[in-house]
Amino acid sequence: MSMSMxxxxxxxxxxxxxxxxxxxxxxxxxxxxxxxxxxxDTEPLMPDAQLIITEGDSNQPADFDTEDISFKDILNDNKFIIMCFTFWVVVFMVFVHFQWGAVFFVLSALVFIYANTRTRTRRYGEVSAYSVFNKDCKTIDGQLTAEQFEKELRFGPGSVT
Structure with a gap:
């Protein structure tokens, strides 16, 4: 038996x-x-979802949600953070039992530091914290420049606006 198209x-x-x-x-x-x-946090959960749904019959309901879910939204969920911290504590206790607690703590701290630093490249038009990498060596707001430092030394901290 052949199936219909x-x-x-x-x-x-x-x-x-x-x-x-x-x-x-x-x-x-x-x-x-x-x-x-x-x-x-920049990739949608289902990149081809809209394409697949528009190809299908409009009378058939979609069996999944096409809304973009970012990892940042998941991290903002307190239950997820509490669950991760609880998991870390349990694993830490296992390592303490085997007398590797200090090593696990230091490695966890290094992973935490790495995870909280920006590892992506700069977006177009985004300024760098290092003014030499910016167009026309433009500084960011709040950056201490040599000229500002010199004015503060000569005329006091109130001289700089």
Whole structure:
């Protein structure tokens, strides 16, 4: 028995949706494990979701949400933060039991520091904290310049506006 063209098309679209969801979930998990938070918060959960839904029959409801979910939204959830901290404490206690607690703590601190520094490249038009990398060597607001420092030494701190 051969399937009708509509049934084959519906099966193909369902398979594509499943594959897109699986690939998006894999990318999210890999980005979370690799601590590349900045990359994870710019990618939508389902990049091809809108394309797949518009290809399908408009009478059929979508079986997943196409709303973009960023990793930053997940991190803002207090339950997730409490769960991660609890997991860290449990693993830390295991390492303390095996007398590797100090090593685990130091490595955790290094991972935390690395995860909270910006690892992505600058966006177009974004100024750098180092003025030599900016167009026309423009400084950012609040940066102490040599001229400002010299004025403060000569005329006092009230002379600089």
């Amino acid at each position: 509509e049934a084959q098309l519906a099966e193909y679209r369902a398979r594509r949706r499943r594959e897109a969801l699986i690939n998006a979930t894999k990318r999210k998990i890999i980005s979370m494990v690799s601590l590349n938070i900045n990359q994870a």
